Amino acid sequence: MDFRLPSTHRGLDHDPEWYRRAVFYEVMVRSFYDSDGDGVGDIPGLIGKLDYLEWLGIDALWLPPFYSSPLKDGGYDVADFRQVLPEFGTIEDFQELVSQAHARNMRIVMDLPLNHTSVDHEWFQQSRAHPDGPFGDYYVWSDTDQIRQQIRVIFTDTEVSNWAFDSERRQFYFHRFFSHQPDLNYHNPKVHDEVRDIARFWLAMGVDGFRLDAIPYLYESDDGTGESEPETHEFLRNFRAFLDDEFPGRVLIAEANQWPKEVAQYLGTDDEPECHMAFDFPIMPRIFYALRSQQTASLNEVLSETTEIPQGAAWGVFLRNHDELTLEMVTDEEKQALYGWYAYDPRMRVNVGIRRRLAPLLDNSRSELELAHGLLLSLPGSPFLYYGDEIGMGDNIWLEDRDSSRTPMQWTPDRNAGFSEADPGKLYLPVVQSLVYHYGFSNVETQLAQQASLLHWVRTMVHLRKHHPVLGVGSLRVVRTDNPSALAFIRDMHADDCRPGERAETMLCVYSFAHHPVSISLQLPEEFRANKVTDVMGGAVFPTPSEQGHMTITLPAQSFYWLSLAGVKQSVA
Secondary structure: OOOOOOOOOOOOOOOOHHHHHHOOOEHHHHOOEEEOOOOOOOHHHOOOOOOHHHHHHOOEEEOOOOOOOOOOOOOOOOOEEEEOOOOOOOOOHHHHHHHHHHOOOOOEEEEEEOOEEEOHHHHHHHHHOOOOOOOOOOEEOOOOOOOOOOOOOOOOOOOOOEEEEEEEOOOEEOOOOOOOOOOOOOOHHHHHHHHHHHHHHHHHOOHHHHEOHHHHHHOOOOOOOOOOOOHHHHHHHHHHHHHHHHOOOEEEOOOOOOOOOHHHHEEEEEEEEEOOOEOOOHHHHHHHHHHOOOOHHHHHHHHHOOOOOOOOOOOEEEEOOOOEOOOOOHHHHHHHHHHHOOOOHHHHHEOOOOOHHHHHHHHOHHHHHHHHHHHHHHOOEEEEOOOOOHOOOOOOOOOOHHHOOOOOOOOOEEEEEEOOOOHHHOOOOOOOOOOOOOOOOOOOOHHOOOOHHHHHHHHHHHHHHHHHHHHHOEEEEOOOOOOOOEEEOOOOOOOHHHHOOOOOEEEEEEEOOOOOOEEEEEOOOOOOOOOEEEEOOOOOOOOOOOOOOOEEEOOOOOOEEEEEEEEEOOOOO
């Protein structure tokens, strides 16, 4: 499989706001490609697949932790922030990855878990052994576990308390996540210095930014909830100032599973910025709810909410990632419905969510996969794809915890799905061999040979989005329709938002979640009434709207249109 393009190796484009137009791809190093035959994916293996990612149209890679770790939580339990886990490669390998990615105009964003470390980290070992030593207060210690009981337990499946007893120090330590992940004490200024030094270490190698894992939980207090406390935002403002001063053009991405108006606080203000991007969590479960209920009311409601964000900030949107499909942001009624539709086997559930990949969630329905991707690529912000979803990879619910959706990438129909030359028994996780999602036909090589495959379709849509920057930086206005199964919105980009070579553009995006063909009527706002409506994907010309802006559109079951509105009047500010 040769993915080399004639335009490669041109180097990075200079664009301080590159992240606002980027298509991200989450790739787990251990899951992508094994270059040395030990059964574990590695950094040299990822380097060897950069041509594939460039061919796919990816602008930036998000790498979950590859630090030295005991791997009790997928690497988020860090034992050394300055070392690469030996089975993944070396620091020199990582430097080569950054260099090769940049040569292809592709950025590298890495996870930075700021909230906690592993119990194996030298800081914790020193803290527990020498309470009065220099690391004694790097973590949150208490003589009792009966304080701060108002702070909720997050991992309700495995933990009953946020406190764990250490037999060596004879005190309790605080942990918002697993008990083997003690929380750092951000009330200690030395911890701030350590975090900045760690960031400098990786930024000096050319890393383009950090995803700040579990950012709301940095601080806790006796009276607070342990989430989004004022000191957390003060820390982020200072961290952003440090980044802008020493490494301009690099980005911070906030992971905060909260409502948009709350998450927007992590973006700061124009005068006091914090993160450059933040994930939009509430949209994701509502997409899945609409696909089964055939009702778009909750999607319309979320998209209609106006949340002001600073100039230059952006949302990150996604369908799936390495974590469970979280259901914390839906009503109890919606949660039970989603469990019934998508997690009918208890093994499919974890914490307050569903641990399944995209294709199995949607029963491998091509129409639903296309509808979901079409919506994702047209939402405000930058889309994040998850490795393997472009080929409809399956999962393995018989694996523990979230490993069900972290299995090896499927490259070929050969042994180990072309992921590794190791004995199959040596693989870090087995490849998917289920009846529907078997690697023998769900793989890159097979889908490359089929022009009508999901892989080719996703690639086409990614490149189409890149040719229409309005889908990244344009404003959004929901347009009401007469059909409860329909969703419609206008994306609008002014000339002031255009870079050289771009043009102002207005696009009408219409989606039907109905399981049968439907006719949809809508009314365009006055400033968007067009004299020509054109299908962006096929070029077909649609009937001109009436003078009152009325349009009727017929859509097949579970389908969508991206329609260019040419000749529109200048949008009203």
